[in-house]
Structure formats: C-alpha cells, structure tokens
Amino acid sequence: MNIILVSSQFAKARSITLTRMHLLLAIVSLCALFVGAVLTAQYAIVRLQPGSISNELRSWLASAQADEQQKQQAYLHESLDTMAKNLGQMQARLLRLDTLGARLVKITGMKPQEFSFEQAPAQGGPYLPAAPQADMSLASMNEQLVSLSSLLGDRSDKLVALETLLMQNSLNKRLLPSVAPITEGWYSSNFGWRIDPFTGKNAMHEGVDFMVQAGTPIYASAGGVVVYADYHPQYGNMVEIDHGNDIVTRYAHASKLLTKVGAVVRRGQEIAKVGSTGRSTGNHLHFEVRYKGLAQNPVRFLQSNAG
Numbered sequence: 001m002n003i004i005l006v007s008s009q010f011a012k013a014r015s016i017t018l019t020r021m022h023l024l025l026a027i028v029s030l031c032a033l034f035v036g037a038v039l040t041a042q043y044a045i046v047r048l049q050p051g052s053i054s055n056e057l058r059s060w061l062a063s064a065q066a067d068e069q070q071k072q073q074a075y076l077h078e079s080l081d082t083m084a085k086n087l088g089q090m091q092a093r094l095l096r097l098d099t100l101g102a103r104l105v106k107i108t109g110m111k112p113q114e115f116s117f118e119q120a121p122a123q124g125g126p127y128l129p130a131a132p133q134a135d136m137s138l139a140s141m142n143e144q145l146v147s148l149s150s151l152l153g154d155r156s157d158k159l160v161a162l163e164t165l166l167m168q169n170s171l172n173k174r175l176l177p178s179v180a181p182i183t184e185g186w187y188s189s190n191f192g193w194r195i196d197p198f199t200g201k202n203a204m205h206e207g208v209d210f211m212v213q214a215g216t217p218i219y220a221s222a223g224g225v226v227v228y229a230d231y232h233p234q235y236g237n238m239v240e241i242d243h244g245n246d247i248v249t250r251y252a253h254a255s256k257l258l259t260k261v262g263a264v265v266r267r268g269q270e271i272a273k274v275g276s277t278g279r280s281t282g283n284h285l286h287f288e289v290r291y292k293g294l295a296q297n298p299v300r301f302l303q304s305n306a307g
Contacts, residue, residue: 079142086145093152100159175243177221177289177301179267181251182274185212188284191297197281206295207250207288214283216274218251221287221302226263226271235286236278239271246293252286253277 188211196203220241227248228240235252239259242248255275265271276283289298 079139083142083145086142086149090145090149090152093149093156097152097156097159100156104159175222175224175245175247177243177247177249177298179219179221180302181219181221181249181287182210182212182216182285183219184216185210185285187211191295191299198279207252207286208298210274210285210287211282212274212284214255214273214275216285217270218254218272218274218285220265220267220269220271221249221289222247223267224249224265226259226261226265229257229260229263232278234279236280237272237275238278241265241271246291248290250286250288250290252288253280253284255283 187208189205189209191208192205193202194205195201218239222241222243224241224243226239227242228238230238232238232252235250237254237257238250238252239254239257240248240250251272253275254272255277256273257271258273259265259271274283274285280286287298289296289301
C-alpha cells in the first residue's frame with residue numbers, strides 16, 4: 001500500500017509504502033489497547049464494590065449523603081413553616097369573613113338558615129382521580145396557598161366596603177321619618193287643602209292630624225336632634241326634630257313636652273303627650289314633615305299609619 005503526502009512545505013510529493021507487516025503490527029496494537037481498557041474498567045468496578053471501598057471513601061460518601069438529607073429536611077421544614085403561616089392567616093381571614101357574613105345577613109334581612117356560616121358547604125359527586133403527572137408538588141401547593149390567601153384578603157376588603165355602604169344606607173333609613181308618631185287613633189285631617197275649622201275658608205293644611213285621647217304618647221318618627229321644644233302661638237306645645245339632610249319633623253298641640261332643645265332622640269322614643277294647646281279644636285296630634293323648609297305629605301314617608 002502506497003500513501004502519497006502532498007504539502008506546500010515539501011518541494012515535491014512524498015510517498016510512504018506500507019507492507020503487510022506494518023498493517024499487522026497496527027492491528028495487534030489496537031487489540032492490546034482494547035483489552036487493557038476492558039481490564040482497567042473491570043478492576044475499577046471490583047475495587048469500588050461496597051465490600052472493597054476503603055473506610056475513608058465510605059466515610060466521605062456517608063457524610064455527603066447525610067449533608068444532602070439535612071438540606072432536604074431543612075427545605076421541607078422551611079416549606080412546611082411557610083405553608084403553616086399562610087394557612088393560619090387564611091383561617092383568621094375566614095373567621096373574619098364568617099363574622100362579616102353574619103353581620104351582612106342581619107343588615108340585609110336575609111334568612112340566617114339560607115346563609116349559615118357555621119357549617120361547611122355541602123360537597124359531593126363521583127370520584128375522578130387526577131393523572132399521576134397532575135399530582136400537586138409541595139412548591140405548587142405553597143404557591144396556591146399564597147394566591148388563595150391574597151384572594152381572601154381582597155374579598156374581605158370588598159365585603160367590608162359593602163358592609164359600610166349597607167350600614168350607611170340603614171342609618172339613612174333610620175333618619176327618615178318612616179315610623180308613625182302615634183300607635184293608635186285615626187286621621188281626622190289629611191295633608192292638603194281643606195276648610196279651615198276656625199275661619200271656614202279654604203286653607204292649606206301642611207300636615208296630618210291624628211285623633212287620639214289626651215295624654216297619648218307621641219314618639220319620634222326618626223332619630224335626630226331636638227331643635228325646638230316650647231310653646232308656639234299656632235302649634236301650641238311643639239317639638240321640632242332635625243334629622244339631617246334638610247329633613248325636619250314637627251309634633252304640635254301637645255299637653256306635655258318630654259324633651260328639650262339639643263337632646264338627641266332615637267326613632268320611636270317618647271317625646272311628648274297628646275293635648276289640645278295652641279290653635280286646636282280638640283285633643284289630637286298635628287304631625288308635619290318638612291324638606292328644605294317646604295311641607296311634605298307625611299303619609300309618603302310613613303311605613304305604618306294609624307287609623
């Protein structure tokens with residue numbers, strides 16, 4: 001076999017002649033290298049068997065394994081502590097939501113049995129297990145707990161805002177003159193134009209009259225502040241209550257006043273006794289509702305009316 005070498009370093013091409021002896025020596029050398037590699041690998045395998053490992057190597061491997069286990073245990077404990085912390089926060093927020101939900105049920109007038117916060121929601125259905133690859137890992141579970149905790153906090157804040165609005169709405173309703181000031185009796189004169197009992201002429205009646213016996217209790221139609229409690233030439237003994245939002249109520253012709261200027265009264269609180277003082281033809285209560293100084297029909301405000 002002739003091998004021709006061509007290079008720019010040589011002035012002319014060179015040739016090498018390989019005989020059968022040369023090829024035989026090359027094959028023998030390759031076989032020797034292969035056998036040596038196999039023997040070396042077998043020696044290493046036998047040498048590193050458990051029974052053949054030296055004490056120093058065995059100690060090093062045990063130490064490395066212990067360090068790795070400690071790192072895994074530390075990571076597991078840290079993850080469990082984080083999950084326990086998030087779970088505690090979620091439990092506290094759930095308790096807060098339960099309390100808030102009970103208050104909202106009471107404010108809105110819903111039936112408590114329809115929204116029971118003391119019982120866990122009913123669940124059920126066929127069992128359809130997830131695929132093995134869909135099993136939740138520790139990191140994934142912790143991530144979902146963090147996300148759920150944040151969601152609970154957001155919902156809690158929104159429900160608190162809703163509770164504030166509902167309470168404000170309920171408070172505003174309590175400040176409206178929606179309760180009849182007399183629990184018995186009947187209307188003897190309604191709101192509007194009528195024949196005046198003293199002059200016989202057509203005149204505007206700016207309230208409603210409740211025909212009841214003398215001494216009958218008069219109650220505040222809504223909560224507010226007493227701004228007048230004295231004798232008036234036309235209304236007789238009169239109480240005037242400011243309910244805010246430019247709404248005022250008047251209770252006239254009383255025989256006795258049970259409150260004074262500046263007093264804060266609650267809805268349904270007794271403030272006077274029925275009488276026939278002032279411009280009156282007999283025992284009755286003259287009741288007015290005024291908005292921005294203008295007389296309004298009280299019947300439009302009252303939830304329950306006497307008579």
